[in-house]
Amino acid sequence: MSIKIGVPRGLYFYKHYPFTKAFLTELGAEIIASPETNKEILDIGSRFCIDDACLPVKVYHGHADYLKDKVDCLLIPRLTSIYKKEYICPKFGGLPEMIKFSLTGLPPIIDTEINIYKHNANLYKSLYTLGFKFTKNTLRIKKAINKAVKAHLSYEANLFNGSTPAILIDKKAAYGTCNNHIIGIIAHPYLLHDSFVNMNLLEKLSDKNIRFITPEMVDSKVIESFGQKLEKRMFWSSGKNLIGSALYMMQNNKIEGLLILTSFACGIDSLTIELIHKIANRTYKKPIMTITLDEHTGEANFNTRLEAFLDLTKKMTLSC
Ligand code: SF4
Numbered sequence: 313m314s315i316k317i318g319v320p321r322g323l324y325f326y327k328h329y330p331f332t333k334a335f336l337t338e339l340g341a342e343i344i345a346s347p348e349t350n351k352e353i354l355d356i357g358s359r360f361c362i363d364d365a366c367l368p369v370k371v372y373h374g375h376a377d378y379l380k381d382k383v384d385c386l387l388i389p390r391l392t393s394i395y396k397k398e399y400i401c402p403k404f405g406g407l408p409e410m411i412k413f414s415l416t417g418l419p420p421i422i423d424t425e426i427n428i429y430k431h432n433a434n435l436y437k438s439l440y441t442l443g444f445k446f447t448k449n450t451l452r453i454k455k456a457i458n459k460a461v462k463a464h465l466s467y468e469a470n471l472f473n474g475s476t477p478a479i480l481i482d483k484k485a486a487y488g489t490c491n492n493h494i495i496g497i498i499a500h501p502y503l504l505h506d507s508f509v510n511m512n513l514l515e516k517l518s519d520k521n522i523r524f525i526t527p528e529m530v531d532s533k534v535i536e537s538f539g540q541k542l543e544k545r546m547f548w549s550s551g552k553n554l555i556g557s558a559l560y561m562m563q564n565n566k567i568e569g570l571l572i573l574t575s576f577a578c579g580i581d582s583l584t585i586e587l588i589h590k591i592a593n594r595t596y597k598k599p600i601m602t603i604t605l606d607e608h609t610g611e612a613n614f615n616t617r618l619e620a621f622l623d624l625t626k627k628m629t630l631s632c
Contacts, residue, residue: 314342315446317422318379318386321346322372323404326477326505330467332387335439335460339446339453344383346375348482349508353378358607360414367575367606368502369403369410371509376411376418385420386411389438393429398549401580471528476514477505487518494523495625496561498554498588499573500581501528509605510573511614520622525567527557534560542587551584558588562596568625569599571618576606599624 317336319329325345333343346353349371357374376386388411391404403410408423424442428434436457443453470480478484495517503510504526517524527535535556539546546552561567572588574581585602592600601621603614 314340315385316342316344316383318376318383318419319343319345320372320375320379320386320388321348322375322506323368323407323502324391326481326501328464329477329481331460331464334463335443335456336387336446338456338459339443341446344379346378349374349506351508354508354607361410362414364577365410366403366577367509368500368506369407370607371502371506372407373411373414377415380415380418383419385422386418387422390423390425392425392427393549394426395549396428396430396432398547398552399429400549468528471526472531474529477501478507478514487514487523493521493625494525494567495622496525496558496564496567496570497573498527498558498561498570500550500554500575503573503575503605511609511611513573513618516615516618522622525561525564527553530557530560546584548580548584551580554581554584555587559591562592562598567598569601569621570596571621572600572602574602574604576604 319325319332329345333345336343353374354371355374356377357370357372360377361370361373376388379386388408390408391400393399408421412418412421422442422445424438426435426438439457439460440450440453443456447453467480471477475486479486497504497513499510504514507513507515514524535553537556538559539552539556541559542555546555558570558572561570570588570592572585574585589600589602599621601617601624603617603621605614
């Protein structure tokens with residue numbers, strides 16, 4: 313019987329799940345992902361996580377708790393660096409410990425570290441370390457890595473072309489694309505693609521015939537080159553990603569405004585968003601709005617701010 317591995321649907325789930333699933337399935341494991349975030353998952357995460365954590369980390373706790381009785385082990389990798397010479401938010405690195413100390417009754421946790429700060433080759437070392445937990449056959453691990461890379465590249469290409477994780481992972485229907493009214497959305501994937509946390513933002517926009525561009529639809533080389541326009545190099549990967557995407561979007565004449573989603577208590581965003589607003593004030597002549605999300609954000613309040621932003625873009629009255 314194959315080992316059941318639980319993958320919490322939080323943080324970089326919507327970035328890495330196709331890779332993870334392809335890799336571990338090829339090694340004979342059964343992958344169980346937690347369901348989409350719901351009130352119960354959020355409430356449990358908020359109750360057991362430390363108070364001053366950001367919303368996405370609380371949500372992650374809720375997903376890990378949901379899975380704990382249903383699987384043989386949980387996969388909670390320790391992400392330290394996922395791009396050379398850059399670091400990821402320290403919350404990712406401390407996640408396995410946070411979960412172990414906050415939740416009870418957990419199965420064993422696989423917490424293999426991913427740290428490619430010095431060398432990209434370290435990723436392969438980590439994957440072999442993880443793979444050896446399932447087989448001693450290096451050729452089999454190599455085959456699993458190749459399959460996972462292929463799945464990841466295909467997933468990224470689809471996101472780049474306008475698809476979303478909801479379509480690609482959860483097989484939901486595609487949004488309509490029959491209009492030319494476009495806004496840019498700047499947000500981490502765990503805010504952008506968690507429809508419970510963002511109160512169905514993408515569906516709401518689609519219902520209003522508004523298209524959107526997300527950081528996943530911006531070429532990584534473009535993000536790099538716009539990121540380099542900063543006076544000082546941004547060494548947080550997620551910050552660089554958001555700033556590079558925002559600068560590109562602000563120069564893109566097709567975009568009617570920029571909507572930024574952030575999480576209360578996010579240290580990296582406090583710097584990143586400040587920088588985006590500073591640059592926007594100098595150069596960007598279109599609407600820009602930041603909406604902060606936490607576990608207490610009410611939908612009526614969120615809708616009011618969204619409507620105000622969309623009014624500013626003057627696109628709501630147009631339809632395809
Ligand atoms: S980048 Fe911000 S929102 Fe994301 S995990 Fe870190 S503190 Fe939380």
